[in-house]
Structure formats: structure tokens, C-alpha cells
Amino acid sequence: MARRNKKNSQDPIKESLLRKSISAKKDMFGRSLSLSALILIGVVVFSIFFFVLSRGLMAFTLDGINPFKFIFGTVWNPTTPDSNGNLQFGAFPMIVGSFLVTLLSALVATPFAIATALFMVELQSNWGKKIMHPVVELLVGIPSVVYGFIGLTVVVPLLRKTFGGSGFGILAGTIVLFVMILPTITSLTVDALRNVPNHYRELALAIGATRWQMIYKVILRAATPGILTAVVFGMARAFGEALAVQMVVGNAPIMPNGLLESASTLTSILTQGIGNTSDGSVQNDVLWTLATLLLIMSLFFNLIIRFIGKRTNITQGGH
Amino acid sequence: MKKNLIRIGIILIAVLALYYGSTHRGLTSNTVSSTHATTKNILIVGSTALQPLVEKASSMYEKENPNTSISVQGGGSGAGLTQVQAGSVQIGDSDIFASQEEGIKPSKIVDHKVAVVGIAPVVNKDINVSNLSMKQLRDIFTGKITNWKDVGGPDMAITVVNRSSGSGTRTVFEDSVLKGETAVKAQEQDSNGTVQKIISSTPGSISYLASGYISGKNLRAVKVDNVSLTTENIENNKWKIWGYEHMYTHGKAEGQTASFIKYFKSKKVQNGIVKELGYIPLAGMKVDKNSQGKVTSK
Numbered sequence: 217m218a219r220r221n222k223k224n225s226q227d228p229i230k231e232s233l234l235r236k237s238i239s240a241k242k243d244m245f246g247r248s249l250s251l252s253a254l255i256l257i258g259v260v261v262f263s264i265f266f267f268v269l270s271r272g273l274m275a276f277t278l279d280g281i282n283p284f285k286f287i288f289g290t291v292w293n294p295t296t297p298d299s300n301g302n303l304q305f306g307a308f309p310m311i312v313g314s315f316l317v318t319l320l321s322a323l324v325a326t327p328f329a330i331a332t333a334l335f336m337v338e339l340q341s342n343w344g345k346k347i348m349h350p351v352v353e354l355l356v357g358i359p360s361v362v363y364g365f366i367g368l369t370v371v372v373p374l375l376r377k378t379f380g381g382s383g384f385g386i387l388a389g390t391i392v393l394f395v396m397i398l399p400t401i402t403s404l405t406v407d408a409l410r411n412v413p414n415h416y417r418e419l420a421l422a423i424g425a426t427r428w429q430m431i432y433k434v435i436l437r438a439a440t441p442g443i444l445t446a447v448v449f450g451m452a453r454a455f456g457e458a459l460a461v462q463m464v465v466g467n468a469p470i471m472p473n474g475l476l477e478s479a480s481t482l483t484s485i486l487t488q489g490i491g492n493t494s495d496g497s498v499q500n501d502v503l504w505t506l507a508t509l510l511l512i513m514s515l516f517f518n519l520i521i522r523f524i525g526k527r528t529n530i531t532q533g534g535h
Numbered sequence: 536m537k538k539n540l541i542r543i544g545i546i547l548i549a550v551l552a553l554y555y556g557s558t559h560r561g562l563t564s565n566t567v568s569s570t571h572a573t574t575k576n577i578l579i580v581g582s583t584a585l586q587p588l589v590e591k592a593s594s595m596y597e598k599e600n601p602n603t604s605i606s607v608q609g610g611g612s613g614a615g616l617t618q619v620q621a622g623s624v625q626i627g628d629s630d631i632f633a634s635q636e637e638g639i640k641p642s643k644i645v646d647h648k649v650a651v652v653g654i655a656p657v658v659n660k661d662i663n664v665s666n667l668s669m670k671q672l673r674d675i676f677t678g679k680i681t682n683w684k685d686v687g688g689p690d691m692a693i694t695v696v697n698r699s700s701g702s703g704t705r706t707v708f709e710d711s712v713l714k715g716e717t718a719v720k721a722q723e724q725d726s727n728g729t730v731q732k733i734i735s736s737t738p739g740s741i742s743y744l745a746s747g748y749i750s751g752k753n754l755r756a757v758k759v760d761n762v763s764l765t766t767e768n769i770e771n772n773k774w775k776i777w778g779y780e781h782m783y784t785h786g787k788a789e790g791q792t793a794s795f796i797k798y799f800k801s802k803k804v805q806n807g808i809v810k811e812l813g814y815i816p817l818a819g820m821k822v823d824k825n826s827q828g829k830v831t832s833k
Contacts, residue, residue: 270556277557295700296709296717373736382694382737384722467699467723478722488725491583491611492701495621496560497638499701500613 265511272508275501281305286505292469292485294499305502307482309471311509314481316386316472317461318454321393322401326447329401330436336402337409338431349406355399364460367392372464379476384466387475392460397450404449408442409435412530438529445524452517456510458483482506577605577792581615581628582703583726584652584745585780589628589799591808596798603791612636612703619644619783625792627783630703632826645787647796650780650805651815653746654708655756655764657731661738664688666758669775673712675741678719683739695721696733696742707778708743710828743776747813766815772822772830779824780814 236244275281289306297303332352336344371391376383412435420430436443466478467488486506493500579589586609593605610618612629616639619627630652633641656672658664664686667675674680675693684690697718698705704727709718724730727748734740735753746764749756756764759776768774788796798804805816823831 266552266556270553273553273557274560277554278560293700293717295706368732376737382722382740462725463729467725468721469723470720480723488699488723489701490614491609491725492613492699492703494613494617494636494638496617497636499637 268504268507268511271501271504272511273505275305275498275505279498279501281498281502286502287311287509290471294489294502303498305498307502307506307509309469310480310482310485310506313386313465313472313479314455314483314513316479317389317393317465317481318451320386320390321397321454322447322451324390324394325398325401325450329398329405329446329450330443332398332402333405333409334431334435336406338427338435349403352399352403352406356403360396360457360460361463363392363396364463367460367464375476381476382466382478383476384464384478385474385476386465386472386479388464388466389461389479389481390475392464393454393457396457396460397454400453401446401450404446405439405443408439408446411442412438416530440529441524441527445521448517448520448524452514452521455513455517456483458487462487482510486510577603577626577795578624579605579607579626579628579782580610580618580624581608581626582612582630582780583609584630584703584747585628585650587747588650588780588808588812588814591812592799592804593795595804595808596795599798600791600794603795605795613701616644616783619785622785625784626796629781629783630778631706632779632781633783634826635706644783644785647782647784647788647800648779648817649782649796649799650809651769651777651817651820652707652780653764653766653769653774653777653815654704654711654743655746655749655776656741656743656759657734657749657754657756658741659734659736659738660753660755662688662691662741664757665755666761669712669760672759673714673716676709676713676718677716678721691739694737694740695719696730696737696740697721697723698730698743699723699725703778704743704745708776710778711776745813746815749813766819769815770819770821772832777815777824 275286276283286305286307288308289304290308291304291306292309293304295303332348336348336352367388371388372383374383375381375385375388375391416434416438417430420434421427425433461481462484465481465484467480467484468478469480469485470478472479486503489499489503493503577593579593586607590607593607597603597605612631613636615624615627615629616633616636617627618624620639620643627644629636633639633644633646656667662683664683667686671680671686675686676695676697678695680686681693682690683693698708700723702725722733724733724742727745730742730744731748731751731754734742734744735751741757744756749764759774762768762773764774769777782796782799784792784796787793800817802818805818809816821833823833825831
């Protein structure tokens with residue numbers, strides 16, 4: 217490039233010093249391209265927040281619903297007025313439903329994920345890397361509707377045969393979500409375990425620890441923040457999952473009074489209702505409020521992840 | 536100090552923006568007006584129950600009028616009404632009258648009834664109940680009867696499956712059956728297809744389906760007051776649970792939109808695919824039903 221510049225100009229030294237070289241122009245171009253991409257994304261994110269939040273607040277500002285009653289009310293009856301002629305918007309059953317499926321599935325999935333990850337990293341790292349890792353990554357990419365469909369055709373009838381009832385409910389949702397978030401938690405836990413430096417293992421074994429003692433006393437403790445991050449990631453995915461849960465949870469907007477009774481989550485009521493309500497009606501506004509709750513929760517999960525991410529139990533040695 | 540001031544400023548602006556945004560519906564709502572219903576490209580959005588019928592009719596229409604293109608989308612009755620009111624589509628399909636939907640101004644849009652749909656209670660095949668009185672049906676769906684033995688069936692709990700609140704089929708069913716009583720809180724599913732699948736596979740379950748979906752060997756329709764769902768019974772209102780399928784246009788239908796609706800109401804479509812897909816042609820109806828559910832003979 218530089219050579220060609222020299223050849224084309226009449227006063228080569230001055231020209232080349234004063235004029236921007238093509239490389240510099242490319243540099244500028246690249247920089248402005250990535251800057252404008254950044255600005256575009258920033259604008260999109262900001263607009264989504266503004267849009268969802270302002271629509272979500274309309275239920276309180278324009279329709280005059282009491283926010284406290286909205287969050288803690290237990291009766292969800294948006295379309296048919298009760299005997300007093302009032303519609304009731306109590307989102308507590310859905311909030312409880314969402315938290316129940318999220319916490320339960322994370323509770324069940326975490327031990328499995330940690331065990332799988334330990335096997336892949338500590339016990340059989342060759343085999344684990346070659347076979348298990350691609351399998352887990354493949355599982356992460358399966359669309360949620362597939363999980364939901366399997367839940368509807370396999371899990372629900374199985375629960376019905378085993379426990380009676382309709383089979384739909386929190387338990388079915390938990391099982392489907394457990395399978396869904398297991399690969400997410402596993403692959404992030406694998407990363408966390410790999411981040412533990414090798415001298416931790418060597419040191420533990422050198423002072424006479426068994427393999428189990430090394431794993432339990434050293435590796436897992438050092439990797440705790442990473443594993444927690446993995447769990448919270450899994451929970452965030454579970455909390456926001458709509459389709460798969462909607463297919464198996466039964467979508468009855470009532471307080472869950474058992475794991476086998478039909479219940480509902482924020483997402484399932486939202487996806488079911490949005491096509492049946494018209495823009496500008498109370499029924500539509502409260503769905504936006506549910507969306508706002510979901511957005512706030514995902515922010516909350518993000519905050520937790522950042523908070524945990526700052527802590528680490530690993531020191532890099534070299535005193 | 537300066538940093539804090541900037542932070543407070545940003546928060547203040549955000550709060551003000553949110554306050555303004557949340558009190559002015561026009562800012563974020565779908566209220567753009569208005570395209571006239573005259574274009575060659577017809578966009579149809581709305582009711583999923585009517586969607587298969589409209590899709591078939593539009594592909595037939597496109598064959599006969601090659602320079603018109605029609606695209607048909609689902610989304611639900613509410614979406615159809617919202618978008619046609621805003622003028623962003625030419626036709627909004629709906630299972631219910633516009634006046635039954637909150638937030639819709641019926642004066643802005645014009646109703647075209649295009650077909651009649653019958654809705655019947657369906658039960659899982661294990662339930663040997665073939666007839667229910669209207670009162671029994673109401674008591675089941677309001678939660679007063681919870682066991683099949685109370686209506687002459689086996690000793691088995693009743694699993695009620697509802698459509699999601701606001702769905703057109705549910706609105707028609709509840710208007711005809713519940714008489715203003717509140718439905719029992721039960722499982723809700725968001726389409727005829729899902730309900731069909733669940734009733735077929737869940738012992739002791741009951742729900743309701745549009746006539747086009749009542750098929751399959753694991754479920755059966757139930758007579759109400761000893762009347763079964765047939766075209767003739769709906770036409771003379773012996774079968775009470777039925778409603779209209781509507782096409783709404785923004786203002787008066789013009790141009791291609793008008794001629795498509797006219798085509799849809801023609802004998803060819805009404806006696807052809809409308810019947811084939813389990814709907815009932817308008818022409819045979821001996822009664823009228825208004826948006827309050829009042830029935831008058833023609």
C-alpha cells in the first residue's frame with residue numbers, strides 16, 4: 217500500500233505525510249461501522265425497555281389498577297366480571313407458578329449438572345471432551361417447542377398414569393424445564409471447573425488427598441462462584457421459557473395447591489392471552505404488565521450473575 | 536459530585552419519560568391510520584378458527600384473479616380487530632362481534648358476517664354420557680358438578696379444559712351456556728387443535744370444540760337437551776351454541792377487498808369449502824343472533 221502511494225504522488229514525502237493512507241481510512245471506516253452498530257443496539261435495547269415499561273405501567277396509570285393488589289391478588293379474572301361487576305387482576309398465582317417451576321427445576325438439575333461436569337472434566341476428560349461435550353452443546357441448541365412436544369406426549373401421560381389426575385401441572389413443567397436447563401448449567405459448570413488451575417489439583421494430590429477429597433475439598437470450593445453463575449443462568453432460562461412450559465403446565469390461573477394440579481406461569485398466560493386481546497384494552501395492558509415483571513426479573517438475574525461473577529475463590533499463586 | 540448529578544439527571548429523565556410514556560397511549564399503541572381498503576394486496580389477520588377457511592378461499596380467489604395477492608395470518612380475534620381498527624390490515628377476522636371486545640370502537644369498522652360455526656361439548660371416549668341438559672353443562676363448567684356420576688356417568692372426577700380467556704370460541708360458548716355465571720378456574724389451552732388432542736388423551740375430560748374439529752376416535756360430541764349438533768339444528772336454533780364468523784373492514788369495503796368478501800359469500804364458496812371444513816353457510820340460517828346473544832327469526 218505504502219509503495220503505491222509513493223508512486224502515484226508528485227511530492228511523495230509531503231503527500232504521504234499529509235494524506236490519510238488507505239489503511240487509516242479503512243481504520244476509520246471500521247471504527248465508525250462498529251460504533252454505529254453499537255449505537256443501533258443501544259437504541260434498540262433502550263427502546264425495548266421504554267416500550268415494555270411504559271406499556272406495562274399503563275395498567276396502573278391509566279386503568280387505575282392498584283399495583284399492590286396486582287402483585288399480591290390471587291384472583292385472575294380478566295374477561296368475565298364477577299357478581300359485583302368487577303374484573304379482577306391478581307397476578308400472584310402466575311408469579312408463584314413461575315418461581316415454583318424455576319426453583320424446582322434448578323434444584324433438580326444442579327446436582328445432575330455438577331455430576332456430569334465433574335465426570336467430563338475430572339474423571340474422564342478425554343472421553344468427556346470427545347463425546348459428552350458435543351452432546352451437551354447439541355442439547356443446548358434444541359428448540360424449546362421440541363421439549364414441549366415431548367413433554368406433552370411423554371411426560372404428561374406418564375404423570376397421569378403414575379399419579380392420576382390430568383398430568384398437567386407444575387411437576388410436568390418442572391420435568392420439561394429440568395431437561396431444558398440441564399445442558400445450559402452443565403456446559404457453564406464445565407467451564408467453571410476448567411478454570412480451576414491445575415496446580416490446585418497437583419497440590420491436593422501431592423499432600424495425599426484422594427481424588428474425591430480433591431474434588432470435594434478443593435475443586436468444587438474453588439469453582440463455587442462459577443457454578444452459581446451457571447445455576448443462575450439456568451434459572452433465567454427457565455423463568456423466561458414460554459412455549460415448552462405453556463404446553464405442559466395446564467395454564468389454569470389459580471394458586472398452585474399441589475404439584476399435580478394445573479397451574480400457570482407469567483409466560484404461559486402472556487402468550488395465550490396476547491392474541492385474544494385488543495390493543496388499548498385493560499386486558500391487553502395487564503399482559504404488558506406481566507411482561508414488565510418478566511423483564512424486571514431477567515434484569516434481576518443479570519444483576520445476580522454480575523455480582524457473583526465479581527467474586528472468585530481462585531488465586532493464581534506465585535507468592 | 537458531578538458524576539452523582541449526572542446519575543440523578545439520567546434517572547430523573549428516565550422517570551419522566553416513563554411517566555409520559557405510560558400516560559399517553561398513542562405513543563406506543565397501534566393507532567396509525569389509515570389505509571383504505573382498496574389495494575390489490577389484501578392482508579387478512581385474525582381468528583385462528585377462521586384461518587384455514589380463509590386461506591383456502593383466498594387461494595381459490597387468487598387463481599381466478601391472478602393480479603390480486605392475498606396473505607392470511609392468524610394471531611387471534613383480538614389481534615384482527617385491533618389491526619383492522621388501526622387500518623394496518625384490510626380485513627380483520629373475528630369469531631366475536633366487535634362490540635364484545637373491549638377497546639374496539641365498533642363505529643370505526645364494518646362487519647361482514649361470512650359463516651356460522653357450531654360449537655359442541657366434547658368428552659373423552661371413556662365417558663359413556665351421551666346427553667347433558669343445558670343446566671348440567673352449565674354446572675359442569677361453573678364447577679358445581681365435579682364428578683361424572685352426578686350426570687349418569689362413571690364415578691370419575693371431571694377434568695374441565697377451557698380455552699384461554701378472551702378466545703372467540705370460549706366467548707361464544709360461555710355466552711350461550713353460562714348465562715352470565717363465572718366459569719370454573721380450570722386448565723386453559725389456546726387452540727382448538729390442542730384441546731382436541733388433550734380431550735382425546737385425558738380420561739374424564741370435557742371441553743368444547745368448533746364443529747370442524749370434532750373428529751378422532753378418542754373423543755365424542757355430547758348432545759345437549761337431546762339435540763345433536765347438525766346443520767339443520769343450528770339453522771333453526773334448536774342447537775343453541777353457535778356464533779358467526781366475521782370479517783371486519785376499516786370503513787366500507789372497496790375494490791378488491793369488497794369483491795373478495797363478495798366472493799366468500801358466493802354460493803360456490805359457501806356450499807363448497809365452508810361446508811367441507813365443518814362450517815355452516817349463512818344462506819340457510821332461519822334465525823339471526825345479535826351481539827347480545829338475542830335470537831330473532833328471519
